[in-house]
Amino acid sequence: MSAEVLKYTLEQVESLELAPGAEHENLEGWVPTLASDADLREALEKALDYRGDVTFTLKSGEKIEAYIFNRHTSATLADSWVQYFAPTAPDKRKLSYAEIARIEFSGKDRAAGKHWEDWVKKYNEKKAAGETNIGLAPDALE
Amino acid sequence: MAIPISQVGTVATYVLKKKLTGVKRYPLVLMLEPLFRCSLACAGCGKVQYPPHILKKQLTPEECFAAVEECGAPMVSIPGGEPLLHPQIVEIVNGLIARKKYIYLCTNALELKKKLPEFTPSKYLTFSVHLDGQREHHDFSVCREGGYDIATEGIREAVRRGFRVTTNATFFDGADPSSIRAFFDEVMGMGVEGIILSPGYSYDKAPDQKHFMGRARVRRLFRAILSNRKPTWKFNMSPLFLEFLMGERNYECVPWGMPTYNIFGWQKPCYLLQEGYAETFKELLETTEWKDYGVASGNPKCANCMVSCGYETPAVVEGFTSLKGFIAMARGNFKRYPNANAMKLYNDAAPRPHAPLVQIAEPALEETHA
Numbered sequence: 175m176s177a178e179v180l181k182y183t184l185e186q187v188e189s190l191e192l193a194p195g196a197e198h199e200n201l202e203g204w205v206p207t208l209a210s211d212a213d214l215r216e217a218l219e220k221a222l223d224y225r226g227d228v229t230f231t232l233k234s235g236e237k238i239e240a241y242i243f244n245r246h247t248s249a250t251l252a253d254s255w256v257q258y259f260a261p262t263a264p265d266k267r268k269l270s271y272a273e274i275a276r277i278e279f280s281g282k283d284r285a286a287g288k289h290w291e292d293w294v295k296k297y298n299e300k301k302a303a304g305e306t307n308i309g310l311a312p313d314a315l316e
Numbered sequence: 317m318a319i320p321i322s323q324v325g326t327v328a329t330y331v332l333k334k335k336l337t338g339v340k341r342y343p344l345v346l347m348l349e350p351l352f353r354c355s356l357a358c359a360g361c362g363k364v365q366y367p368p369h370i371l372k373k374q375l376t377p378e379e380c381f382a383a384v385e386e387c388g389a390p391m392v393s394i395p396g397g398e399p400l401l402h403p404q405i406v407e408i409v410n411g412l413i414a415r416k417k418y419i420y421l422c423t424n425a426l427e428l429k430k431k432l433p434e435f436t437p438s439k440y441l442t443f444s445v446h447l448d449g450q451r452e453h454h455d456f457s458v459c460r461e462g463g464y465d466i467a468t469e470g471i472r473e474a475v476r477r478g479f480r481v482t483t484n485a486t487f488f489d490g491a492d493p494s495s496i497r498a499f500f501d502e503v504m505g506m507g508v509e510g511i512i513l514s515p516g517y518s519y520d521k522a523p524d525q526k527h528f529m530g531r532a533r534v535r536r537l538f539r540a541i542l543s544n545r546k547p548t549w550k551f552n553m554s555p556l557f558l559e560f561l562m563g564e565r566n567y568e569c570v571p572w573g574m575p576t577y578n579i580f581g582w583q584k585p586c587y588l589l590q591e592g593y594a595e596t597f598k599e600l601l602e603t604t605e606w607k608d609y610g611v612a613s614g615n616p617k618c619a620n621c622m623v624s625c626g627y628e629t630p631a632v633v634e635g636f637t638s639l640k641g642f643i644a645m646a647r648g649n650f651k652r653y654p655n656a657n658a659m660k661l662y663n664d665a666a667p668r669p670h671a672p673l674v675q676i677a678e679p680a681l682e683e684t685h686a
């Protein structure tokens with residue numbers, strides 16, 4: 175079974191030996207083509223899952239840098255919105271889908287390069303080099 | 317039994333009151349995440365992978381108190397991030413104690429020893445220290461050599477000062493049952509009140525997406541670990557939930573039982589999935605499509621989940637709302653769960669270092685036929 179399966183039966187679930195994890199796309203730097211409403215909706219779903227900031231260019235020309243953490247979808251773009259934190263403002267803000275002209279996955283993907291295998295490789299290399307107190311440090315808050 | 321009578325009584329009264337008043341959906345534990353910053357960078361954790369401006373944000377004490385009061389749960393777990401990095405964590409904890417909430421402050425304990433003088437021991441406050449196993453296993457799991465020694469130093473100092481202390485561990489594929497059992501001996505020897513444990517979950521945001529056990533494997537691992545219990549081991553969890561992990565009971569997911577509140581709002585639908593946020597707890601209850609989650613839903617994101625935030629609430633409710641459940645819960649505190657096959661398994665197994673954690677292609681554990 176793979177993560178592509180839409181729904182499991184109870185029997186499948188109970189006999190599952192290993193759980194398929196999510197497939198993470200490399201989205202950093204991506205600028206999706208927004209030719210249709212469906213394109214926009216799909217891109218915003220990816221932006222919701224993205225662990226970095228995106229930059230919106232609005233139809234008014236204004237640019238907004240944002241970390242998206244929530245969205246509400248309705249039948250029309252005007253009634254659909256994303257909710258975000260901007261790096262420069264303390265409060266949560268909302269933006270209507272209908273205002274968005276362009277999206278760029280502009281911020282660093284904070285989940286990239288932090289796989290278990292990356293840690294094992296780094297650990298083995300440092301151990302082989304005779305290092306002690308080996309560890310990973312959290313990203314700097316810049 | 318690891319949990320003090322006063323806490324058991326508070327929870328029992330709360331659950332019975334909900335039953336008598338016909339409330340179907342109610343919270344048991346609020347998962348209050350005051351910040352996402354952490355002093356560790358564990359490879360399996362997806363809770364801390366945010367841009368710096370998000371990591372710098374934190375809930376104010378007032379926001380924490382408002383969430384606690386709105387939710388009404390008798391217990392509050394404070395994970396994160398690392399809560400001890402919050403500059404007002406003492407004020408938050410004291411405010412919750414004043415509200416008579418039973419608090420589990422979940423910490424990696426790197427700062428615990430230093431911060432302890434700022435806290436006052438209370439029956440309402442438990443430090444729940446993240447320890448994923450014996451020294452080598454824990455250090456490798458949290459990606460930091462020396463982490464175990466610092467954490468256990470903090471545990472010993474907290475116990476010495478009269479605080480309630482538990483350990484909490486998450487076990488992933490390849491975990492060594494013999495080592496885990498030796499770990500139980502170690503931590504009980506440090507004087508902790510009890511042990512909290514959990515199977516790893518295929519958290520969508522975790523950088524490591526390959527080491528999650530399915531339910532069949534979870535049951536085998538926990539049957540191996542939790543059979544033939546030593547009388548010295550105490551677990552700060554519902555005995556019926558532990559039987560669920562061992563495959564002796566079945567429950568449906570109750571995600572509203574342990575709701576999560578953080579800087580984004582009330583997380584939909586649970587602590588592990590992140591499918592949007594509600595502004596209020598009421599909105600969370602009313603607008604989440606609960607039928608789309610849990611094993612019974614067939615949702616692949618829920619397929620391997622046997623985690624306490626979904627499955628401990630129904631175990632607690634069963635224990636306090638039916639005579640059969642109450643008797644099973646009481647007996648579970650003292651049962652040893654004898655199992656000859658499990659005994660043979662860990663007696664025969666060669667000690668495993670951390671390396672098998674990355675060898676997922678081979679079965680990590682043989683069937684115990686319990």
